[in-house]
Amino acid sequence: DTGVSQDPRHKITKRGQNVTFRCDPISEHNRLYWYRQTLGQGPEFLTYFQNEAQLEKSRLLSDRFSAERPKGSFSTLEIQRTEQGDSAMYLCASSLYPTGPNSPLHFGNGTRLTVT
Amino acid sequence: EDKVVQSPLSLVVHEGDTVTLNCSYEVTNFRSLLWYKQEKKAPTFLFMLTSSGIEKKSGRLSSILDKKELFSILNITATQTGDSAVYLCAVEAGGTYKYIFGTGTRLKVLA
Numbered sequence: 709d710t711g712v713s714q715d716p717r718h719k720i721t722k723r724g725q726n727v728t729f730r731c732d733p734i735s736e737h738n739r740l741y742w743y744r745q746t747l748g749q750g751p752e753f754l755t756y757f758q759n760e761a762q763l764e765k766s767r768l769l770s771d772r773f774s775a776e777r778p779k780g781s782f783s784t785l786e787i788q789r790t791e792q793g794d795s796a797m798y799l800c801a802s803s804l805y806p807t808g809p810n811s812p813l814h815f816g817n818g819t820r821l822t823v824t
Numbered sequence: 825e826d827k828v829v830q831s832p833l834s835l836v837v838h839e840g841d842t843v844t845l846n847c848s849y850e851v852t853n854f855r856s857l858l859w860y861k862q863e864k865k866a867p868t869f870l871f872m873l874t875s876s877g878i879e880k881k882s883g884r885l886s887s888i889l890d891k892k893e894l895f896s897i898l899n900i901t902a903t904q905t906g907d908s909a910v911y912l913c914a915v916e917a918g919g920t921y922k923y924i925f926g927t928g929t930r931l932k933v934l935a
Contacts, residue, residue: 712866741923750828750912750925751867764922799866805921812858813914813923815866 710734712816714800720822721790728786729819733802740783741813742775743799751799757783758805790823797821826851828915830926838934841903845911845929848895853918857896859887860912862928867912870898903933 713732721727733740739758743751754773755765759780772790777783787794797818804811828849837843847857856874860867871880873889873896880887884903889896900907910928917924 739921743925748927750830750914750927753922753924756922801923812869812872814869815860817865 712800712802712814714798714816714819716819717817718820718822720824723790723792723823725790726786726788727790727821728784729798729800729821730782730784731800731816732782733800734814735781737802737804737814738780739803739805740777741801741803742783742785743801745797745799745818746795754785754798787821790821792823795821795823826915826917826924828913828924828926830911830913830929832929833927834930834932836932836934837903839904841933842899842901843903843931845898845900845913845931846895847897847913847926849913849915849924850894851915851917851924854891855916855918855921857889858914858916858923859896859898860914862910862912863908870911900931903931905933905935907931908933 715730741756742754745751753766755775757777760777772788775785797820799818801813801815803813831846856872858872859870871887876891884901887898910930912928914923914925
């Protein structure tokens, strides 16, 4: 079990550019979640997948955000035409569904995005 | 709308003190409540609670859930400087199966 890994760790981009982040979940986990966290706030739900199916996307999420999990393994989160308000830590997490006492949400170390 | 509220927002104590962190929630079809500790990076898992009145314990940390009153508490006894972190509470809503987080309690333990 190598844990949830995210790449890159940091990304600095100019406003208007597109960025893509990758998440590799724990291998046997069938659920994958994306969260966004800003300073002083808890993680905010963005979207989640069960296997390759995207089951829910936050209503607060702009159309500039899109996520995929094409083969039910790794996932990508793309932000198009970035804005300064997109600057945040993007956290990926995975879990095994159905949830059991030994299957909580496991987080990666996140990708910190700075939009200048 | 589903929500999770944590209190206090921040807390400063001295080593050896005991602290109690609170988490109240309103969600559709509650499934579980999770506590996490977040230092500089990824939140790390502490406890998962699904049943009322059953205390979960790990060393100096313990937690309990009250599903009637819709809250949970996290206790830390004999605090140490290494306990300084943000403590997050998350609730899994069965209707949507997503985890909703509170804003966290920032705990600082002074030597």
